[in-house]
Amino acid sequence: xxxxxxxxxxxxSKYSTEDLRKIMEASKQIKATRNGVHRGxxxxxxxxxxxxxxxxxxxxxxxxxxxxxxxxxxxxxxxxAEMQLGRGESIPDTARVxxxxxxxxxxRMLDHDAVNELAEYASVPVINGLTKVSHPCQIMADILTxxxxxxxxxGKTVSWVGDSNNVLYSWIEAAAKFDFKINVAAxxxxxxxxxxxxxxxxxxxxxxxxDDPFAAVKxxxxxxxxxxxxxxxxxxxxxxxxxxxxxxNERLMSEANDSSLFMHCxxxxxxxxxxxxxxxxxxxxxxxxxxxxxHAQKGIMAWCMGALPEx
Ligand code: CP
Ligand code: NVA
Numbered sequence: 001x002x003x004x005x006x007x008x009x010x011x012x013s014k015y016s017t018e019d020l021r022k023i024m025e026a027s028k029q030i031k032a033t034r035n036g037v038h039r040g041x042x043x044x045x046x047x048x049x050x051x052x053x054x055x056x057x058x059x060x061x062x063x064x065x066x067x068x069x070x071x072x073x074x075x076x077x078x079x080x081a082e083m084q085l086g087r088g089e090s091i092p093d094t095a096r097v098x099x100x101x102x103x104x105x106x107x108r109m110l111d112h113d114a115v116n117e118l119a120e121y122a123s124v125p126v127i128n129g130l131t132k133v134s135h136p137c138q139i140m141a142d143i144l145t146x147x148x149x150x151x152x153x154x155g156k157t158v159s160w161v162g163d164s165n166n167v168l169y170s171w172i173e174a175a176a177k178f179d180f181k182i183n184v185a186a187x188x189x190x191x192x193x194x195x196x197x198x199x200x201x202x203x204x205x206x207x208x209x210x211d212d213p214f215a216a217v218k219x220x221x222x223x224x225x226x227x228x229x230x231x232x233x234x235x236x237x238x239x240x241x242x243x244x245x246x247x248x249n250e251r252l253m254s255e256a257n258d259s260s261l262f263m264h265c266x267x268x269x270x271x272x273x274x275x276x277x278x279x280x281x282x283x284x285x286x287x288x289x290x291x292x293x294x295h296a297q298k299g300i301m302a303w304c305m306g307a308l309p310e311x
Contacts, residue, residue: 006125007304010116012136012173013203019303020140020177026308027144027299031292033309034070042072043307047103049073051129054080054109055231059266060129060137063293064106064301071298071307076102080109095121104304110232125304127297132166132232138265139170141296143178145289146222149261159183159220159256161213162246162273163239164192165230167265172196176203184209185216187242213246220256223248223283224263225273240272249275253283261285 012020049068053061061077068075080086085094095118098105104125109115112133119126128136146153157180160168164186172192175182182205184192192200192209200207210216217223228243229236253262262274262283270276279286302308 003123006119006123007306008119008122008125009127009136009300009304010119011128011134012139012170012177013199015177017177017179020174022308023140023296023299023303024144024147026302027140027292027296028148029309030298030302031144031295034295042070043302043309044068044103044305045072047073047305048076048101049104049106049301050076050078050098050102052078052080052083052085052105052107052109053129054107055130057108057129059290059293060106060108063297064127064129067294067298067301070294071301073103091117092121094118095126096123099123104301127300127304130166130231132230134170134173135166135265136170136173137293137297137300138167139174140300141292142171142224142263142265142289143174144292144296145263145285146261148288148292149285150221150259154179155181156221157181157183157219158222158224159185159217160224161185161216161248161252162225162243163190163228163230164196165226167224167226168192169196171224172200172205172207173203175200175205175207181206182208183216183220185211185213185246187211187246189242190239213252214255217252217256217260220260222261222263223253223256226265227267227269228273243273247273247275248278250277250281253278253281256283263289266290 065075099122106127106129108129110132112131225248228239264286
């Protein structure tokens with residue numbers, strides 16, 4: 001039998017602006033028409049999503065689970081440690097076996113190459129639920145959130161302050177696709193790696209990198225930060241020392257545009273990367289971001305399954 005490749009959702013950089021826009025607009029529509037969708041009757045009725053978590057999660061886990069149910073499907077919650085994967089069963093074999101049972105796989109695993117390998121051997125769609133290198137579903141939810149509050153993100157400026165991590169990399173990939181400018185402020189020791197800067201320029205992203213948080217947030221429409229110690233990071237104390245000057249507090253926020261939003265993918269470490277005044281303040285949209293994981297991922301799952309609502 002000839003097999004057509006399943007439609008994965010792995011990294012923002014892999015998909016066309018047209019497809020990403022299609023998902024984004026569908027997510028908005030799905031959100032607007034959320035009421036009245038009953039379990040068992042949605043576009044993914046009869047389908048099963050397997051979720052594999054090698055790392056903890058609150059938002060990703062719950063939003064995929066609820067989202068799949070709201071689309072009419074069912075979910076299986078698995079942890080790598082409880083599967084034979086944790087005892088060394090190979091990624092290709094795991095992909096082949098899961099593909100015989102379920103219709104779609106969402107996986108959170110630090111090893112980015114392993115997720116790509118799973119996608120290569122799976123005959124069902126694989127969705128990246130965070131790796132050490134990217135967090136594409138988060139950025140789809142974040143852009144949805146920005147656009148709900150401020151209209152099209154095209155031509156806007158977003159600023160990332162703090163550690164260069166998976167969430168930042170997906171923001172950088174999105175900058176070229178959705179055509180916005182991105183400023184990064186990070187200490188030299190934790191700045192954007194050269195290969196990412198090169199990738200950004202090759203992709204056409206307007207990226208500027210500095211070690212000065214005040215310069216980075218000037219004229220910004222959205223200030224974003226994330227934890228100082230991501231899953232899988234060591235040297236927590238060194239990171240805290242290096243990143244202390246990059247806390248997003250009211251003084252830093254006041255350098256951004258008055259209408260600037262504040263975003264954080266959560267979980268937040270209040271008093272570290274962000275103060276209570278900012279995360280609970282008038283610029284903050286962090287809980288809209290969290291909610292929008294649900295709506296964005298319903299769009300992504302429907303797209304992967306060829307079941308996007310008619311625009
Ligand atoms: N933002 C995010 O992915 O949160 P979880 O780790 O709780 O899933
Ligand atoms: N950068 C964080 C995001 C958590 C959702 C991490 O990788 O731990």
